[in-house]
Amino acid sequence: MVTHIVFWNLKEAPEAERAASARKMKELLEGLVGRVPGLLSAGVHQNFTPGGYDLCLVSQLTDRAALEAYQVHPAHLEVKKFVHSVVCQRAAVDYEE
Template sequence: MIRHIVMWKLKDTAEGATRAENALKLKEKLEGCRDIVPGILRIEVGIAKPGLESTYDVVLVSDFADKTALDAYQVHPTHEALKSFVGAVREARQCIDYEI
């Protein structure tokens, strides 16, 4: 099984929306990827809350049955469309994939 974790720091404003609004949009778009390819076992999206320590705004924690499933997710048209939105609203991105 492969765990895929991505964190995004968002711009203060982008695409005509605030950081908080774009965080909610990103969460919705990521959760919309939950069943796009076989082998996605879990998608969890968290948004940083005021008062809790964080250096990033949105986190994705997802599990895939294997690398083949992760690779299929990466190139799926729904995920590709999401990448263009992320590119417009993100300031920084961190990612790690590892076997569990």
């Protein structure tokens, strides 16, 4: 099993807009489960600690091949368009168990 974790900072915007962006990211990314083969789970979470990243995605996939397929899956690419429109920083970690 592969765990794929992504951290983001949202672009500067009024708080209500940032909150709406975070909710939409959560809805879109978690909605990929069942649509992308090999994507077993996905959860988007907001950070409450000042100074850290604003949001993170914690997802699990069956294996490395599923992660590679996820990255180019049309449904994921559509979601990425929105995500890239509202974030300014990104970091990722992938590991196998």
